[in-house]
Amino acid sequence: MADVARSAGVSTMTVSNVINGRPRVGAATRERVLAAINELGYQVNLAARHLRAGRTGVVGLAVPELERPYFGQLASRLADRFEAQGLRIVMERTGASREGEMDAVAFSRLRMYDGLILSVVDIDPAELAQIRTDAPVVMIGERALPSGFDHVMMDNVDGARQATAHLLATGARRIAMLGGDPTGSANMPALRAEGYALAHTQAGVPMEPDLAVRCRFRLQDGYDEVRRLIERGIGFDAVFALTDLVAIGALRALADAGLRVPDDVQVVGFDDIDEAPYLVPSLSTVNPGHEEMADAITALLLAQLNGGGPTRDPQELIVPAHLIRRGTTKPVD
Amino acid sequence: MADVARSAGVSTMTVSNVINGRPRVGAATRERVLAAINELGYQVNLAARHLRAGRTGVVGLAVPELERPYFGQLASRLADRFEAQGLRIVMERTGASREGEMDAVAFSRLRMYDGLILSVVDIDPAELAQIRTDAPVVMIGERALPSGFDHVMMDNVDGARQATAHLLATGARRIAMLGGDPTGSANMPALRAEGYALAHTQAGVPMEPDLAVRCRFRLQDGYDEVRRLIERGIGFDAVFALTDLVAIGALRALADAGLRVPDDVQVVGFDDIDEAPYLVPSLSTVNPGHEEMADAITALLLAQLNGGGPTRDPQELIVPAHLIRRGTTKPVD
């Protein structure tokens, strides 16, 4: 900028004024400055501007994995909303690890982002609470954490309960659950497992431990675990997959085994990803309230941004989930 | 930092040394500084550090849409590679618009990113060439552009040719093409359309203009266009979808119409997204060389980063594509 100023025979301040389109600059001066900028190929240094301004205009979205459809679709919804406010959304991954998640918080604390939306998976609630940050942060995804952060959750328990209840109502009695994590307590698999158990209790149907299979959230995992159930001769008449991706893998394994969906085995997923209605048969799944979540996240973060940090008491919001009945489940009798 | 220094009774330089783990600091001093940091809740300001260092350790990946599986999966591959080099990948969207793409370049030029990977869709080649930037940039996605940037492409023409040739070899004679853009010349749809045409010419099979349908790359578009073809009574015995997402939409429309795949209508997609092998029937598609592209992109960008900019002549790389035969196509006789 100093070069430009020198070349145009003005002060850096005038250059700054021209660049930022501030009014009180003479036309001739402006011309000269613009010419110099052009000639020298000058470009603003944002790092410096941010240092000065104390803000970046960027909102970070940190998710476990960049390739999970759910997160891509969430990012897209958030980007729509934040762009309308003149803010950029950038997405990065934490690798679903404690470190990655702490890193993301650190990164935003460190003023690269004006605000951060963090999908927490592996971080310890106690550890979270310890983080001292005055940077705007909204947490998403898991259950109520005693963390002191704004927090938007989907209703994992009730969504899973609805899915399982529907399967039971359509006559299923042996429902395999793919992805349940019997160990954790506040994490997503545990919550969805809770809903699965709740529906069984409410319907007075006993659960079979062999049918609760722990697995990760990839296509391959759903496929492998269903195959394994079949090979082990463990009979089941329905599958509740903890994510749609797992459900897609399961559907493939069922087809390979010659089992018809939904006649022999019904399937319900969770997430209602964009692809769900287009599968053959179309996937019944739990819609976690996509638009409402995006709205809530946006509103909470904007409130913090405008308020200069987490001034209010931390908000906790649970967005209602609802079951979408499609082709992989039978109609209720 | 000054506060910390004052509180610990040392200079800011010593604080800096402690924070960055530099060796020559007395143990007692270090303790005192750490205590002060802790007590004051001090956090480094990265904007300042970047201003100083002239680099950010971040590589930007700008793609048309965050929710397209292809890009999520590409991002994941790139993140693996760059993280191994101690660099963060952050992903943002351009909206497939000229402005968005120019913005992305501007943003990186402006030193928010050490380097940028840009998936170009809508930007004008001439305009691109004009951009004066000494920031490391690698372009991906489209055909050779006279742009002066490093550029990694998939082999759109040959991939489409292989897909179409396979359909012709299995007996298909009326192949609908979904997504072809008859107008553009250097863009992806046009290139894939070129491969489609080439295969017809080589096989001596005439093309039917009604079968080349222009559409966008969403699930819904594939669905709508196939429905429309059927409603208009335009017969076809195969579909070449310009992306896998479009293919998935098409498969759904075929199923709705009671057409069996691959017996009545064969289908081939393009991209080989992770979901393709898990569909029922599994999707035959063109693998554009995922790993090779990620390797090439990483190598080119790292070379620029280490060389301090685009010092070499710009490189252009075309990664070979290959057809993956799965369940939506018939075996060759």
Place this chain on the structure above:
DNA sequence: TTGAAAGCGCTAACAA
């Protein structure tokens, strides 16, 4: 309408 001075928070280079 324009400019000079000061400082955002950090660290390289050098001095003590």
Place this chain on the structure above:
DNA sequence: TTGTTAGCGCTTTCAA
């Protein structure tokens, strides 16, 4: 081992 100085590139404030 620790401290001083200077400056990265920008913009706010105040003066001309």
